[in-house]
Amino acid sequence: MAKKILIIGNGFMGTRCAGAWPDAVLSGKIITSVKDAEDLLDEHKPDSVLNAAGITGKPNVDWCETHQLETMFGNTVLPIMLAEACQKKNVYLLHMGSGCVFYGESPDPKGWKESDFANPSAVYSRAKYAADLVLSTLPNVGIGRIRMPIDYISSPGNLIDKLASYKKVIDVENSVTVLEDMIHVFAQLLEKQATGIFHVTNPGTLKHKELIALYKEYVDPNHANEWITEEELVTTGLAKKLRSNNFLQSENLEKLGIHMRPIKEAVVDTMKKYAALKKASN
Numbered sequence: 052m053a054k055k056i057l058i059i060g061n062g063f064m065g066t067r068c069a070g071a072w073p074d075a076v077l078s079g080k081i082i083t084s085v086k087d088a089e090d091l092l093d094e095h096k097p098d099s100v101l102n103a104a105g106i107t108g109k110p111n112v113d114w115c116e117t118h119q120l121e122t123m124f125g126n127t128v129l130p131i132m133l134a135e136a137c138q139k140k141n142v143y144l145l146h147m148g149s150g151c152v153f154y155g156e157s158p159d160p161k162g163w164k165e166s167d168f169a170n171p172s173a174v175y176s177r178a179k180y181a182a183d184l185v186l187s188t189l190p191n192v193g194i195g196r197i198r199m200p201i202d203y204i205s206s207p208g209n210l211i212d213k214l215a216s217y218k219k220v221i222d223v224e225n226s227v228t229v230l231e232d233m234i235h236v237f238a239q240l241l242e243k244q245a246t247g248i249f250h251v252t253n254p255g256t257l258k259h260k261e262l263i264a265l266y267k268e269y270v271d272p273n274h275a276n277e278w279i280t281e282e283e284l285v286t287t288g289l290a291k292k293l294r295s296n297n298f299l300q301s302e303n304l305e306k307l308g309i310h311m312r313p314i315k316e317a318v319v320d321t322m323k324k325y326a327a328l329k330k331a332s333n
């Protein structure tokens with residue numbers, strides 16, 4: 052990449068992107084003010100910033116339901132502070148958004164569009180959407196919304212590891228993001244300094260059942276789990292709030308000529324690589 056990239060937030064996504072972009076700088080510095088953000092920009096003098104910092108909840112997003120202020124700070128106030136610093140210093144900002152701001156059926160049968168108003172329910176998704184609403188009014192800012200990351204590298208945030216670890220799994224179908232493709236898309240958005248909202252999800256949809264079937268085919272033929280409905284997730288106490296399940300369309304990446312692999316192709320490739328890495332590490 053020709054542009055000098057600064058990645059803010061050294062969690063799952065920030066670290067994964069930094070691993071793929073050897074020339075990028077990864078900052079784990081905690082930012083609590085616009086001044087902190089300006090100082091960081093002065094220190095590294097980037098052309099483009101990826102905001103991979105945020106609050107996703109530990110052990111999971113249900114944490115956000117009772118930690119509203121921390122969630123608002125990390126997912127709404129922090130992106131606004133970063134955007135303000137970037138505007139002042141004339142630096143492009145790509146903010147990591149979430150496709151989980153949409154719940155259920157989309158107005159268009161082909162899926163939720165970048166231009167659709169969202170209908171977030173959980174504290175996490177409301178806070179993420181609040182940032183999207185205001186950041187998308189600014190010049191020199193892009194928002195890359197991802198969903199349910201799938202990767203060949205094992206990690207607690209990887210949907211493969213998550214689903215494989217659950218005894219009871221919900222039988223749902225979603226738009227999802229293969230991280231290898233996301234990294235490629237983010238690199239192009241940062242390079243082009245593309246503005247607007249982008250649904251960074253692979254074309255097509257994936258059922259949890261399909262992912263588990265591939266896991267059984269390539270990783271562990273003896274894997275077993277029980278299937279439950281979305282509602283049972285909450286009624287059995289496994290989650291506090293219903294999770295967002297949805298189909299997204301990605302019109303704005305296509306307009307820039309940026310493509311992601313169809314999900315069925317990308318997920319088979321990812322599962323094969325995941326299995327090979329697992330085998331090599333045993």
Ligand SMILES: NC(=O)c1ccc[n+]([C@@H]2O[C@H](COP(=O)([O-])OP(=O)(O)OC[C@H]3O[C@@H](n4cnc5c(N)ncnc54)[C@H](OP(=O)(O)O)[C@@H]3O)[C@@H](O)[C@H]2O)c1
Nearest residue numbers: 060061062063064080081082103104105107147148149197
């Ligand atoms: N993972 C997903 O499934 C997913 C899906 C859609 C969107 N996203 C978005 O992608 C972004 C990154 O998510 P992730 O999965 O990488 O989460 P993560 O592993 O929790 O990483 C987030 C990082 O941000 C840091 N951070 C929090 N507040 C900060 C602050 N004030 N200043 C600087 N750093 C701060 C966290 O530090 P501490 O650990 O010290 O708190 C952590 O290292 C988030 O905006 C998330 O909403 C993620």
